[in-house]
């Protein structure tokens with residue numbers, strides 16, 4: 001079955017585009033049915049240029065509740081099954097998250113639980129870690145916290161500068177987001193405490 005994805009973003013949207021390319025290559029049994037942003041964002045323009053449905057739900061001069069109500073309305077009208085956060089810079093309220101339990105996915109540019117929050121790449125660089133990377137996780141009520149779907153490691157030593165490290169991590173992000181989402185869509189899985197456990201692929205008889 002083709003999953004209906006809603007993508008939320010605030011910025012350039014390279015992760016959104018990586019998901020769209022994976023769909024076009026036939027690697028993800030999904031369709032992006034809405035791209036939403038909380039501000040004018042290059043990613044939203046890129047989505048419109050591809051002919052995808054877009055919506056701008058600005059927070060300007062409005063309460064979080066009002067902005068989220070608009071966003072939820074748009075996602076519901078689009079009959080979204082899954083929400084992919086792709087550089088969305090607002091924290092979703094618990095009541096929003098509860099509308100899509102274990103159906104909101106985020107990508108974060110560090111190996112969580114290390115370096116949650118903003119500019120995780122700079123946090124890792126400044127801390128002097130030897131290894132960092134990126135994480136795809138389900139979204140729960142806490143920031144950058146829900147069960148982990150997948151992680152890719154990046155050796156910091158490969159990068160000559162913070163900019164180079166960001167670029168290396170981003171390369172991994174693009175692969176990890178598509179492959180992790182694919183697993184969520186095609187494999188059987190369950191949550192046990194904090195752990196997301198994949199079992200056999202749906203349809204496998206072994």
Ligand code: GRF
Nearest residue numbers: 012013014015087107108109
């Ligand atoms: C990525 O680094 C992602 O991990 C983080 O925000 C950034 C978004 O980049 N959550 P892009 O807009 O997808 O290029």
